[in-house]
Amino acid sequence: MRPAELANPSRFNALVARVLPWLVAATVLAFVLGLYQALFVAPDDYQQGATVKIMFIHVPSAWLGMLGWALMSISALGTLVWRHPLADVAMKTAAPIGAAFTLICLVTGALWGRPTWGTYWVWDARLTSVLILFLMYLGVIALWRTVDDPSRAARAAAVLTLVGAVNLPIIKFSVDWWNTLHQPASVLRLGGSTVYPTILIPLLMMAVAFTLLFVTLHLSAMRNEILRRRVRTLRLMRAATANL
Amino acid sequence: MDLGPHAGFIVAAYAVAVAIVAGLIAWIVIDHRAQTRILEDLERAGVTRRSSPREEVP
Numbered sequence: 001m002r003p004a005e006l007a008n009p010s011r012f013n014a015l016v017a018r019v020l021p022w023l024v025a026a027t028v029l030a031f032v033l034g035l036y037q038a039l040f041v042a043p044d045d046y047q048q049g050a051t052v053k054i055m056f057i058h059v060p061s062a063w064l065g066m067l068g069w070a071l072m073s074i075s076a077l078g079t080l081v082w083r084h085p086l087a088d089v090a091m092k093t094a095a096p097i098g099a100a101f102t103l104i105c106l107v108t109g110a111l112w113g114r115p116t117w118g119t120y121w122v123w124d125a126r127l128t129s130v131l132i133l134f135l136m137y138l139g140v141i142a143l144w145r146t147v148d149d150p151s152r153a154a155r156a157a158a159v160l161t162l163v164g165a166v167n168l169p170i171i172k173f174s175v176d177w178w179n180t181l182h183q184p185a186s187v188l189r190l191g192g193s194t195v196y197p198t199i200l201i202p203l204l205m206m207a208v209a210f211t212l213l214f215v216t217l218h219l220s221a222m223r224n225e226i227l228r229r230r231v232r233t234l235r236l237m238r239a240a241t242a243n244l
Numbered sequence: 245m246d247l248g249p250h251a252g253f254i255v256a257a258y259a260v261a262v263a264i265v266a267g268l269i270a271w272i273v274i275d276h277r278a279q280t281r282i283l284e285d286l287e288r289a290g291v292t293r294r295s296s297p298r299e300e301v302p
Binding site for chain 2: 039040044049050051053054057058061096097100103104107108111112114115213217220221223224227228230231233234235237238241
């Protein structure tokens with residue numbers, strides 16, 4: 001199948017049906033290996049003790065919360081510029097998944113912050129910008145539900161998504177631009193990771209597992225959305241036929 | 245595995261993550277079943293798209 005043929009929703013769904021069982025198996029395997037490494041192999045941190053285990057779900061979910069919006073932004077360009085038939089499907093279905101990962105990031109961060117910092121929440125730049133990301137996800141989801149026509153909703157959501165993309169570099173560099181209680185970048189930084197390999201490797205394995213989960217959920221949700229639009233088309237056809 | 249004095253926070257963090265992911269999976273599975281069922285009902289009622297494959301006429 002050539003990449004251009006994926007623009008056809010029926011062919012896309014056929015491809016998803018073939019790929020999905022393999023993706024599910026890879027995701028489960030990645031989580032088994034990642035969780036084993038994170039919970040039973042990785043040592044406790046010399047300062048934080050066992051609470052460092054929260055990092056293995058907090059950091060990947062933070063990455064995927066941002067990746068979700070980045071994916072939506074690329075899809076928004078696909079909707080507004082190239083009018084790709086699957087671009088707005090990808091944009092719409094990434095929103096609730098990205099919101100869920102951002103929520104995991106916020107809650108696990110609060111639960112990690114209490115024993116480490118002595119507080120669940122503080123209005124520092126990193127935490128606040130991630131909270132704004134979560135609220136923007138909710139806004140986009142609400143916008144999709146407000147406008148009935150999918151193509152009109154797609155254009156409005158695409159504009160909102162591209163405006164909201166400004167928040168991504170703010171989240172990433174907030175710990176460098178402002179004094180924050182949140183620690184500075186320690187994995188994705190110019191000078192290389194400062195995390196010791198015995199903790200870094202399980203973290204990267206969990207990041208792979210979370211990414212596979214995101215891809216699996218996103219492709220499944222895209223397939224559902226294509227079916228939903230087919231249902232909408234058939235209902236409109238039935239209504240038009242009934243009015244003749 | 246000794247989770248130390250803050251075990252409650254660690255367990256709660258993993259539990260919340262599992263609950264949210266489980267909710268996402270349930271939403272997608274239930275939605276897929278619902279859309280498939282509605283589509284089948286419509287097609288059974290004779291509502292099909294023009295681009296749907298037609299049966300071969302002998």
